[in-house]
Amino acid sequence: MTEVPIRVLLVDDELGFLDVLAKRMGKRGYAVTTAGSGAESIRVLRDHDFDVAVLDLKLDDMDGIEVLQIMKKMVPDMPVIMLTGHGSEKAAREGVKSGAFDYLLKPCDLDDLLDKIGQAVAG
Structure with a gap:
């Protein structure tokens, strides 16, 4: 049986960081979709399903808390890691x-982030 990859929405306005992290x-088998702004993340979330979102708190266009609240209204059961x-x-x-x-401090260790994603998806 093939393992289904965890679908992650990765939101950060630091595009270099976003690209490298994605x-x-x-490479570790995650299905990652990126968004470079709060507004873009909301558009993407309308059209796709995700298992978890990783959201930067400081975005150029919107406050991360505001984006979080919109995401939780759209998909109440999707865990969001700040x-x-x-x-x-x-x-x-x-x-x-x-x-x-939950939240992690940037820059975070990739293994710490993946552990947190695993915990979030496991529920």
Whole structure:
């Protein structure tokens, strides 16, 4: 039986980081779709199903918490993992209160992120 890859929506406005992370996850067997903005992530989410979203807290076009709240309205059961840098752990904790599964500090170790995705998908 072939194992079905975990479908990940990866949202970050740092396109270099987004590209590298998507490629590394793809090599590990994840089906990754990227979005470079909050608005793009919402458009993509309308048209595709995902097992989990990894969402940067600081986006150019929208606040990450706002994007999280829209995602949770659209797909209430989809776990969302927040990524945060810039010393904004307080905002990340706010994200967890708003329905995020958990958060990781950027830059995060790939194995830590994949472990967190596994936990989120396992429920």
